[in-house]
Amino acid sequence: MARRTKPVEKPRPQVGEFVARDIGGWCIARVTGPGWWDFKFFGCACATQEGAEKLAALMNAARDLAEHHHLYKGNSMYRGTDPKDWALWCIVSAVHSAIDGPRPEMFHEFLQRRDEERCEGCKPTPITCEAA
Numbered sequence: 001m002a003r004r005t006k007p008v009e010k011p012r013p014q015v016g017e018f019v020a021r022d023i024g025g026w027c028i029a030r031v032t033g034p035g036w037w038d039f040k041f042f043g044c045a046c047a048t049q050e051g052a053e054k055l056a057a058l059m060n061a062a063r064d065l066a067e068h069h070h071l072y073k074g075n076s077m078y079r080g081t082d083p084k085d086w087a088l089w090c091i092v093s094a095v096h097s098a099i100d101g102p103r104p105e106m107f108h109e110f111l112q113r114r115d116e117e118r119c120e121g122c123k124p125t126p127i128t129c130e131a132a
Contacts, residue, residue, distance in 0.1 A: 018042065018059040020052030028056050065091055081111065 013019045013031045021029045021039065026046040029039035046052035065072075069087030076086035085107075092104045105113070 016063075018056040018063070020046070020049060020056050022049070026052035028052060028059065062091055062095070078107065078111075081107075085111070 015031050015033060017031050018028055019031055019039070020026055023029075023041070026049050028042040028044045028046075030042050032038045032040050044052075044055060046055060066084075066088055069084050073083055073087035073090060076083045078086065089104070089107045089110060096102065096104050104110075
């Protein structure tokens with residue numbers, strides 16, 4: 001009698017990981033809890049399961065790279081800016097180069113847009129001079 005091989009089980013996704021889900025079509029979701037239905041829909045409708053799984057793997061790898069940005073970018077090229085912001089921009093730029101995709105905005109443009117989008121409470125107060 002032939003022995004059956006045990007099916008290989010994939011490890012359960014951890015909270016915060018991106019996974020492929022079939023929700024009326026293959027899409028990407030982010031796991032928010034231990035249950036199968038504990039996820040936040042992220043989008044990116046895919047034509048096939050394989051495409052959704054590869055995109056989820058790419059997103060997980062990019063997230064891990066961003067979390068450990070200090071391993072490849074310890075300081076920013078621009079004085080007075082956050083090294084993590086510089087590292088994130090480098091990730092986006094590298095993906096752009098790898099796929100010959102749309103060009104990302106320049107780093108200084110990103111900083112200007114981020115400063116403009118801050119809420120009023122987060123914006124630095126302007127310095128005023130009182131005339132005597």
